[in-house]
Amino acid sequence: MTQLSPARKPAAGATPQEPTAAPAKDNPKALYGGTRSRRVTVRDIAAAKERGEKWPMLTAYDAMTASVFDEAGIPVLLVGDSMGNCHLGYESTVPVTLDEIAMLSAAVVRGTERALVVADLPFGSYQEGPVQALRSATRLVKEAGVGAVKLEGGERSAHQVELLVSSGIPVMAHVGLTPQSVHAFGGYPVQGRGEEAAQQLLRDAKAVQDAGAFSVVLEAVPAELAAEVTRSLHIPTVGIGAGAECDAQVLVWTDMAGFTAGRVPRFVKQYLDLRALLGGAAREFAQDVVGGAFPAAEHSFR
Ligand code: KIV
Numbered sequence: 573m574t575q576l577s578p579a580r581k582p583a584a585g586a587t588p589q590e591p592t593a594a595p596a597k598d599n600p601k602a603l604y605g606g607t608r609s610r611r612v613t614v615r616d617i618a619a620a621k622e623r624g625e626k627w628p629m630l631t632a633y634d635a636m637t638a639s640v641f642d643e644a645g646i647p648v649l650l651v652g653d654s655m656g657n658c659h660l661g662y663e664s665t666v667p668v669t670l671d672e673i674a675m676l677s678a679a680v681v682r683g684t685e686r687a688l689v690v691a692d693l694p695f696g697s698y699q700e701g702p703v704q705a706l707r708s709a710t711r712l713v714k715e716a717g718v719g720a721v722k723l724e725g726g727e728r729s730a731h732q733v734e735l736l737v738s739s740g741i742p743v744m745a746h747v748g749l750t751p752q753s754v755h756a757f758g759g760y761p762v763q764g765r766g767e768e769a770a771q772q773l774l775r776d777a778k779a780v781q782d783a784g785a786f787s788v789v790l791e792a793v794p795a796e797l798a799a800e801v802t803r804s805l806h807i808p809t810v811g812i813g814a815g816a817e818c819d820a821q822v823l824v825w826t827d828m829a830g831f832t833a834g835r836v837p838r839f840v841k842q843y844l845d846l847r848a849l850l851g852g853a854a855r856e857f858a859q860d861v862v863g864g865a866f867p868a869a870e871h872s873f874r
Pocket residue numbers: 631650651652653654655692746789812822823824
């Protein structure tokens with residue numbers, strides 16, 4: 573289902589844009605629901621913002637799951653460092669390495685034909701400075717074949733964004749709750765509450781936009797503040813726990829599909845109970861083996 577957002581106010585200081593394209597549902601170029609068969613690019617994403625078109629993004633960590641989302645028409649897939657918690661068995665995103673991101677990103681690229689694949693720069697792979705960031709991002713683009721990278725931080729990461737973008741690597745930034753800073757935050761608290769924190773969040777979002785980021789994730793931010801950021805930027809905002817006014821929405825796929833064990837954050841909507849379905853299938857298989865019902869004649873060679 574393609575969604576349309578109401579016309580947006582132009583960013584302060586920006587040239588007002590008249591919608592130039594057909595509504596998303598009738599537009600062959602729509603990011604979701606369009607008929608384009610080539611891979612989505614960051615220019616397509618910029619055009620969607622101009623049209624006021626909302627779009628979905630999911631994480632993916634392997635070729636098979638990525639191919640399902642690609643076939644479902646999800647235009648942007650993020651090989652997030654959330655793989656640490658939900659794929660690799662770590663307690664946070666902090667231990668994830670560049671080698672792990674590179675290997676799983678290559679799998680996601682191989683499993684897709686149309687989605688723009690964005691790979692996270694993991695903790696420790698860009699904080700030293702722009703040159704380290706460029707070295708890490710170059711590896712993901714050359715070895716894994718991703719179309720863009722994501723990194724955390726606003727003003728503090730602007731120099732990294734600038735060098736990557738000027739070197740030809742599109743960057744998605746990530747502000748608000750940045751999980752790689754879990755030890756500094758003392759958990760995963762909502763960000764941007766209170767006037768000072770809200771102003772800092774706005775400055776962070778503008779800093780990465782000015783540095784050349786093609787989009788920015790807003791994580792765990794009050795909905796009103798996220799709406800204000802979205803109105804004041806000319807690049808799209810990608811919300812996760814940031815209300816309905818963001819240009820795009822992202823969810824961690826294992827949360828969205830009910831695969832994650834235990835509690836999921838309040839901002840998650842679960843569309844499936846995959847954990848129960850898969851567990852049920854495993855139990856049925858085990859009972860068939862123990863009871864002699866599997867393999868049957870049709871599963872055996874003569
Ligand atoms: O790693 C990740 O999956 C992310 C999303 C939650 C935006 O950064």
